[in-house]
Amino acid sequence: MKPFLSVRGLRSGYAGGVVLGGVDLDLERGGTVAVLGRNGVGKTTLISTVMGFVRPYEGSVTVDGREIAGARVDVIARAGVGVVPQGRRVFAPLTVAEHLAIASRGPARGPWTRARILDLLPRLGERLGHRGDELSGGEQQMLAIARALLGNPRLLLLDEPSDGLAPAIVSHVGEVIREVSAQGMTVVLVEQNLGLALSVAQQVAVMQKGLIVHQAACADFASRPDDRRRLLGVD
Template sequence: MKPFLSIRALRSGYAGGVVLHGVDLDLQAGGIIAVLGRNGVGKTTLMSTVTGFIRPYEGSVMLDGRETAGSRVDAIARAGVGIVPQGRRVFAPLTVAEHLAIATRRPTTGPWTRERVLRLLPRLGERLGHRGDQLSGGEQQMLAIARALLANPRLLLLDEPSDGLAPAVVAQVGEVIREVGAEGMSVVLVEQNLRLAFSVAQEVAVMQKGRIVHRASCAEFQSRPDDRRRLLGVD
């Protein structure tokens, strides 16, 4: 079976500098993979390259058999790639309702409507009139997830969604990821929180120095503390 997402020999970086040194990564349709690694190994660069914010120097990104490497951000979004970026990138002066209106401005076909998103994330429904700078960190993260879901992507990328959040909010993020996965959406989760990663993903891929150096099922990786210490520096 051909993978839904197939990344091959991807080289990318900034201002001529190389961060990704030939990344290979596959993901089957409906799969959830956690990309792990220490800070500075290229995880966010990988997300930015897949979404088109960074143009790769070399390599291929195939989405459901279609080459997207080097395409414009809007073309990649239309192909079915959505992202919840690191840092949330909520617009401070816009209300929650205005964020959701912008996200639904381009009609899409799929199960994720404004009404369904608000059922999944009821706190946003209570905060529709609040500006982005009036939301807590957890509420901003929920808004970032809602924006991405309203585009009805086939591939959802989440870059450090637990960063700076309270444990209860992290647990809610996990519930959302499991629900979209159960719907058949493919998910790439970049995460430092191993508890969250192991609770939602079927597989892990570990990055070091701009390369994928290890891949295993979550169950296998959890059962091998020596691998976690060697690759991540944690027990």
């Protein structure tokens, strides 16, 4: 069976410089992979290249057999890819309701409706009239996740969703990721919080210097402290 997401020989970077040196990654439908690595190894560039924010120099990215490498962001989104970007990118002047309305434009395309998302993220329902710059960091992160889910993606890319959040909010983010995964969504999670990553993913892919150098089942990686120290510098 062909993988739902297949990345082959992906090279990209900025202004001619190379950040990704030839990434290979496969992910089955409905699976969750945690992409780990120290700062600056290319994790965010990988997400940005798959989503079309950065154009690849060469290589292939297929989603359910459809080639999307080098396509425009809107084309990639219509192919079923959604993103929760690093830094959330919430629009300060817009209310929560306005963010959700913009993300909901167009005909209903899947199970993730406004009502269902507010059931999953009830705090947003309490803050519908608040502007983006009136939300806490955790509320902004939930809004970024809600905005992505309203596109009903089949593949969800999350870039450092725990960054700067309190432990209780990180735990909630984990619950949300597990819920969308349980509903059959395929998830690529870039994360520095190893505890969160291992609690939601089935497999890990560790990056170093623009390449994936180690892949393993989460249970195996969790049981091998020597690998964690060697690859990530953590116990």
